[in-house]
Amino acid sequence: MVRLALIFAVVITEYVYGRPPLPPLPMKDSCYLVSPEVQIFRVEGEAVILSFSLFERELKVRNLAPPTARYLITKDNGTEHVAYEGDGRVQQRNKQLWFLPAQASDSGDYICTYRNGTHCVTGSITLYVYKPTSLDMEKLSYNIPLVVGETLNFKCPSLDNFNKTDRLIEWHKESSSTDSVAPFGQDSGKLMIPAVRRSHAGVYICQLTVLINHQQYKVSRILRLHVQGTDPAITTTVPDLSMTSDPELDNSSSDSTAHTPIIPPPVIVLPLNGTIFESPHGSGLDLFCKVLTECKMADSTVVRWLVNGQSVESSYLNGWALQGGRRVSKVSGGCQIELRLVVVEMTEENVKTELKCITQNQGGRQEVVAQFQLEGKIGNMT
Template sequence: MAGLLFICTYIVDASAFRIQRVESTGNGKDHTTYFKHYFALKGEPVILKCPSSEYKHLDFPYHPCNLTWSKNDSKMMNQGGDEERRIWAQGDALWFLPALLEDSGQYICTRRNSSYCADVSIHLTVIEKTAVHEISYHQILFTFTSGKLVCPDLGDFIQKETDLELKWYKDSVPLDEDNKKFKSLKGKNFLYISSVSSKDSGYYTCEMSFLYGRTQYNITRTIQLRTLEKRFGPVIVYPDQKTTLAALGSKLILPCKVFIGSSKHFHTFVTWLANDTYIDITYKQGRVTEGEYLEIVENDENYIEVPLIFDPVREMDFYTDFKCEAQNNHGRQVLPTRVKQGASSFPWHIAAIPVALICLILGGLCMQKCWKRRAGKGYAIAKL
């Protein structure tokens, strides 16, 4: 009976990714789930990409595999695009031209071959344009220097770099092209800001045009700029919330992402604490551990990321104070966070499977007994 049931739980967070791997289900297939959350503005194009580089252990690049898309684990998406379809799958991407509010939901792409099956769960939230600040990108520049404000996530829409031309706004007001402080060059995805000051902090919007077929769309990105003095300590940019929801018994990866600017990576120390004690001391059995120390470069700036891995989440974790600590020669920052129990995303129809199987088995046994009784009565009458 145990071999008949395969369970995969989902945990999603808007600012990070969490990975869960479920071992073989008895038929030789290995299932891996990767989570990423996309946000989009109503009426603008969106491209969801099915990640492949995360599956190095599956060895997909060396074995052909089929890729299919579904929404909320049921609706299959069309392959190939044309101007009449608003949503279609092409290669490893799912296109929305444009995205509407009702497109919000969970999209699953499945890579499958004769040896492996990998399910990729991507969540899309489409919001009204009036709520654009809710999905802003965070960037940091230093005062008394010059820097670049990068318009992110445009790569899939840029057909020719020479044709790229951005319009820039600050706090919804178009930037003056004659202002020597700000400079935007054709073919470049950034805004050059000279002599950055604290007054330059705020929300910036970059806008580009995207032509598909005979229809032209606008693509908008909003950036929240934060300015810092040149000499500064590490800045923890994630977790950006005081609590993270997790399902009991699930696997959770909670990254601590630290901005360090142009400083050298080996000068910054990043670690996790549980109740003001190092993780390997609090969790001696290794159920909760620190993951690999990662060095990341985004928008020409340096970050360090150290994940905290729960395998799996237990009830005691909901009563534990976790802290990410970052320290270098210029300063120290500690950011507390809590893991709270969230509603299990375990699908009700999966939970109903064992109940349905039991009902079928019991029903079958009852029917078998009834038929035996009827057969016995018929034999007795015939004998009389």
Template sequence: MRTLCFLFAAVSIYLQDTAAFRVHRLNKTEKCQESFVHFKNYCVQQGEPTVLKCPIFRYQHLKLNKGSNLSLHLTWYKNDSKIPIPEVESRMQAREDSLWFVPAAMDDSGHYVCVLRNSSFCIEVTISLTVVKSNNAALRDIAYPHNAFTLTNDQLVCPDLSDFVTKDTDLDLRWYKESVLLPKLNNKFKYVVGTNKLIINDVTAADEGLYTCELPFTHRGTRYNITRVIQLQTVDQEKRNHPVIVYPDHKTIAAVLGSKLIIPCKVFTGLGKKSGTVVWWLANNSFVNRNPKYDGRVTEGTFLKTTKNDGNYIEVQLTFEEIREEDFSTSFNCIAKNDYGLQVLPTRIGKAAPAFSWYMAAVPAALACLIVGVMVMYKFRKPRTQKDYILAKS
């Protein structure tokens, strides 16, 4: 028996070393060719239904073969677990490109990995989830930023509700300012019935603060409230044409060594069609694209202009082909400038725990179990065969 244990240990070590080597050499079949850390950190309140969306298609420079979409398979994992999150009905379950928590609990905080693969290619994205206690002190951590110009009428939009509503859902929202319920009709605030919008008339500096929208949601007979918190900041009229950086938002962005990372710098440029705003990135005090130190590993993307209800935006992405140790001690600054003003927003990258590649453990474990099983079967089969031979000879 001692010999058997020694043999099992030796085989396990050998298989682990071999599997690690094979993952390195045969990455087309055993290791994802593309691995990202999603820039967005999901922060939600304890006790509320929550949905993580796999953002794989945001990084859609995949080299999937034509027609291969028919065989695509998406799997979710938590932290370093090698066990896929099941699709069965439970508090935490995988639903196509989404991971549902009904409701979210404090111990759900961590990193989640969604892996999309077919027979020849796979891509994985790590997403960070933080669950906070339901109290006012934590609201700022989960708030969506919103800028409004003074002396104008503005509207707040309750975001990220699409997973909890259908075409037949009656959007009967409640709005709160600093935990005080706002009346549906008065001179200052107005609910837009049947929508996710709240109108604020004649915005002043006194309107700054935290606004909460609340949507009732029923799941399997249990009623929950879906809440979203919006932090309203006002901009003086004389700064109407100044650029305002909306994202990054001063929070450290988690990344894993060796992974890819994309950080978008999103700038609000006001209501005018031509703002003359330019946006660029600096690494410490040098231009990213002109720094030979990065040599294409870190690059600045092109301008992306979009228009939303509250105005115009410009987005410029900073792409890391591979996160290295030096990136954790570098200040990456997003800069937005036009003829009316300038804003600089420093961004830091922090270390995140690496996502465990389940297949690196699954392969050696499965082979080791198979070998041990064969040895055990042989051990018990041999005496029985000898007994049968003696009986036959007699």
């Protein structure tokens, strides 16, 4: 086994297609470990597909996955791993695990293992399945912070693995099928609002029907739209009484306002504005946006990654970048919110990408801008 470990170490430190050497992977129980995938939150009764994008990318970059490789996806029950074979409700299809449909009891950690005579590599993903009567809306939602007047162009996310039927993707607001958002416009599954107003804030659900083995299943995703700012003033014929108002009343109003509690805006601790994220060509990136805010405001504070001004799900990185794993922890001075962004593979195209982390709550809004860079790109004279 020691010899196999040495062979593996040589493989992962060699130059692959002229790229710099990759860092070694950690090891556990005789298998090398890939970073966990972004957590998945879904609803009971719907079709769910688990994919291991980071795992697949690591095997490809390290040149470890020949066509005859054997993959096994199991559920970690603590003391044993349960495998899924055959055509049951939960089944492995190639390198994915399908739930037809998912149940709340399916929640847990799933392990994907690649093994041959020389190598053993494992990856993991955590799935949470909520009953419709006990939905955790904050975790299920794709949170989008916007300012009044901005344009919303959001694609119903995480649907690439499904074969859609001829029915269009339907968008509804506030979980009510009678409150369709069609007047705002839909195109190719996207929710479009040309100029966002305060009244547009709220929860939106996109729903569709997918066809698997000639049987129809429901799939839905939830978007929570946060809108900051004031709607444009409506011009009226009411006369302006400001010049004739009572000064004493004005002073009283001013004093009243002065005693109104002020909510400090959230502060992005990391990344710093202008940060450049560097990684070798073909490798992945694991990024974190960390925001400091008052603990009482943590639940209502939105943190979001944007790619070239668009949501990750609506950008060209859809399928190649995943965000999630929101965590809140108490730190000195308040609470820290952490949101993860995983980029599966760095390419030349990524170098031109503008990356933003945006945070917003009732106290205000802040954003930082960062960029990608290929390792060794600057100053490499070879």
